[in-house]
Amino acid sequence: xxxxxxxxxxxxxxxxxxxxxxxxxxxxxxxxxxxxxxxxxxxxxxxxxxxxxxxxxxxxxxxxxxxxxxxxxxxxxxxxxxxxxxxxxxxxxxxxxxxxxxxxxxxxxxxxxxxxxxxxxxxxxxxxxxxxxxxxxxxxxxxxxxxxxxxxxxxxxxxxxxxxxxxxxxxxxxxxxxxxxxxxxxxxxx
Numbered sequence: 001x002x003x004x005x006x007x008x009x010x011x012x013x014x015x016x017x018x019x020x021x022x023x024x025x026x027x028x029x030x031x032x033x034x035x036x037x038x039x040x041x042x043x044x045x046x047x048x049x050x051x052x053x054x055x056x057x058x059x060x061x062x063x064x065x066x067x068x069x070x071x072x073x074x075x076x077x078x079x080x081x082x083x084x085x086x087x088x089x090x091x092x093x094x095x096x097x098x099x100x101x102x103x104x105x106x107x108x109x110x111x112x113x114x115x116x117x118x119x120x121x122x123x124x125x126x127x128x129x130x131x132x133x134x135x136x137x138x139x140x141x142x143x144x145x146x147x148x149x150x151x152x153x154x155x156x157x158x159x160x161x162x163x164x165x166x167x168x169x170x171x172x173x174x175x176x177x178x179x180x181x182x183x184x185x186x187x188x189x190x
Contacts, residue, residue: 058146058156059091059163063099065145066138066167070104073134093162100163101170104131108178124178132171139164 071080090096108127115123143160146152152160 058142058151059093059096059159061145062139062142062160062163063091063096065142066100066135067103069138069141070100070131070134073130073137093159093166097163097166097170100135100167101174104135105171105174108174120180124175128171128175135167135171 090099108124111127111130112120112123115126118126139160143152146156146160
């Protein structure tokens with residue numbers, strides 16, 4: 001299905017006869033208004049595209065927003081697109097959660113190497129804070145988008161909640177497996 005080219009509507013163009021001279025380079029207000037209009041147009045167009053596909057793949061949207069925000073959270077340490085969104089993947093709660101956990105925690109060794117001056121448990125905590133923050137933001141954005149499209153209900157809402165729980169469990173398991181072993185103090189040694 002082809003979408004109308006909203007970007008070519010008159011809302012983004014100057015009025016007839018106004019020409020380019022009406023938007024002066026030093027007129028920050030006009031340039032700001034025009035930039036805002038163009039942004040609004042692109043948001044509407046993206047929303048139309050999302051609304052056409054989210055009915056069928058809400059967890060794909062969840063995955064995309066989670067990965068986008070994880071990429072942003074990891075960018076300072078690992079550069080752009082640290083986690084890639086691969087096409088044709090299992091978009092069940094288990095599959096989505098598994099990819100989110102696996103792809104995001106795969107960067108821990110590199111993160112630890114870049115923060116070798118930190119205590120290993122501190123580095124783990126800081127890394128998990130970054131990863132959880134990106135994941136939380138992604139889930140929040142996906143829920144907002146799906147709610148705005150009036151599809152965040154029933155199985156879709158349940159699958160997102162299940163995916164979230166599985167991601168949190170996966171992160172907890174990963175964190176527990178990476179923590180330094182604590183010395184056992186027995187009562188007999190006292």
